[in-house]
Amino acid sequence: MLFLGAPIMYGILVGSVYKKGNVTNLPVIVVDEDNTPLSRQLIDMLNENEVIYVATVLPDHFNSQKEALRKESPVVVSIPKNFAANINYNRPTEVTLFVNTSNTLTSNYAMMAANVSVATLKAGIQIKGLEKKGVPSYLASQQYEPFKTTIIRQNFRSGNYLYFMLPGVLLTVLQQVLMLGLALSFASEFEKGTFRELIDKSSNVFQLILVKITPYLLMSVFIYLLYYVYALVYRIPLFIEGFAFWGSSILFLLAVCFLGILVSILIPNQLQATEILMVVATPSFILSGFTWPLSQMPSWVVSIANCIPLTHYLQIFRTLVIEKGTVDMVSSSIWGLTLIALTSFILSVWVLHRKIKRTLKDGTK
Numbered sequence: 001m002l003f004l005g006a007p008i009m010y011g012i013l014v015g016s017v018y019k020k021g022n023v024t025n026l027p028v029i030v031v032d033e034d035n036t037p038l039s040r041q042l043i044d045m046l047n048e049n050e051v052i053y054v055a056t057v058l059p060d061h062f063n064s065q066k067e068a069l070r071k072e073s074p075v076v077v078s079i080p081k082n083f084a085a086n087i088n089y090n091r092p093t094e095v096t097l098f099v100n101t102s103n104t105l106t107s108n109y110a111m112m113a114a115n116v117s118v119a120t121l122k123a124g125i126q127i128k129g130l131e132k133k134g135v136p137s138y139l140a141s142q143q144y145e146p147f148k149t150t151i152i153r154q155n156f157r158s159g160n161y162l163y164f165m166l167p168g169v170l171l172t173v174l175q176q177v178l179m180l181g182l183a184l185s186f187a188s189e190f191e192k193g194t195f196r197e198l199i200d201k202s203s204n205v206f207q208l209i210l211v212k213i214t215p216y217l218l219m220s221v222f223i224y225l226l227y228y229v230y231a232l233v234y235r236i237p238l239f240i241e242g243f244a245f246w247g248s249s250i251l252f253l254l255a256v257c258f259l260g261i262l263v264s265i266l267i268p269n270q271l272q273a274t275e276i277l278m279v280v281a282t283p284s285f286i287l288s289g290f291t292w293p294l295s296q297m298p299s300w301v302v303s304i305a306n307c308i309p310l311t312h313y314l315q316i317f318r319t320l321v322i323e324k325g326t327v328d329m330v331s332s333s334i335w336g337l338t339l340i341a342l343t344s345f346i347l348s349v350w351v352l353h354r355k356i357k358r359t360l361k362d363g364t365k
Contacts, residue, residue, distance in 0.1 A: 027055035051113035182260025190268030258344035
């Protein structure tokens with residue numbers, strides 16, 4: 001079933017993730033300090049582009065960056081004061097695109113789309129103005145620019161593909177090894193017939209789960225240290241500060257551990273438990289939204305992705321570490337990890353308690 005089912009399932013899953021083939025409906029933030037018919041025309045042109053849409057229009061730059069992070073907007077379009085007046089009087093002015101490059105895919109799509117809209121407006125103003133002066137259209141299109149376009153890339157260190165990919169891949173590996181290790185925790189006891197010996201030493205459900213996950217939690221500390229060494233070796237700048245990231249990291253480890261424990265208790269066979277968790281862990285990076293945004297995936301795929309701890313943790317990592325965001329921007333991801341951890345823990349306790357009770361009642365191994 002695994003040999004035939006995995007290619008079928010992954011083919012449908014991955015095909016559905018990338019079915020659109022290109023990115024559309026990316027949100028952009030517009031800071032309109034001019035608030036004139038010309039600036040509103042530019043906003044309309046941005047909305048008419050199939051790749052992007054204007055999620056929010058702000059009157060100034062105050063909190064514009066935070067708003068962009070909340071809306072997951074890869075581009076902030078800044079229209080300066082006196083934009084229309086400067087163009088009318090041939091004074092220098094410019095439209096600025098602030099591009100969040102933490103995800104190279106979405107930032108490139110959104111930047112090119114916004115730049116096309118701005119360039120179209122620029123060409124229209126240029127040709128129209130020169131035609132009024134009697135310049136033919138074919139000559140007008142070759143004349144001066146009515147305004148300039150400046151592109152400012154933010155979080156540009158993630159423009160380095162190593163910086164962009166390595167943390168995501170390493171965290172995916174961490175989730176996978178934790179799941180595969182914990183898949184054997186109780187399944188090996190059931191398969192070898194040593195479960196009765198285990199509960200003779202302690203039948204306390206919480207103690208048994210704690211004993212099984214503690215070695216993996218301790219080893220995870222060394223894995224994080226190893227990842228830090230990789231950051232030094234490959235010269236990847238990591239700006240990790242505050243309790244938010246480390247608290248969410250502990251929550252991520254607990255969610256993965258409890259999920260692995262649950263499968264190990266439900267499936268009393270080491271090979272089958274390992275296979276099931278392999279099926280869960282293998283496509284997790286593709287579904288996480290780290291490279292291809294969740295907004296471009298079908299809703300049923302997003303529902304599956306939200307059940308995997310890595311999806312929420314990579315969002316937290318990107319926002320807090322790469323984009324230097326705040327805790328309130330990742331509150332939904334923290335709640336997602338909390339829900340997975342609590343649900344897996346409660347189910348693990350309930351199922352393990354029933355198995356202990358049945359084993360003690362039957363008096364069998």
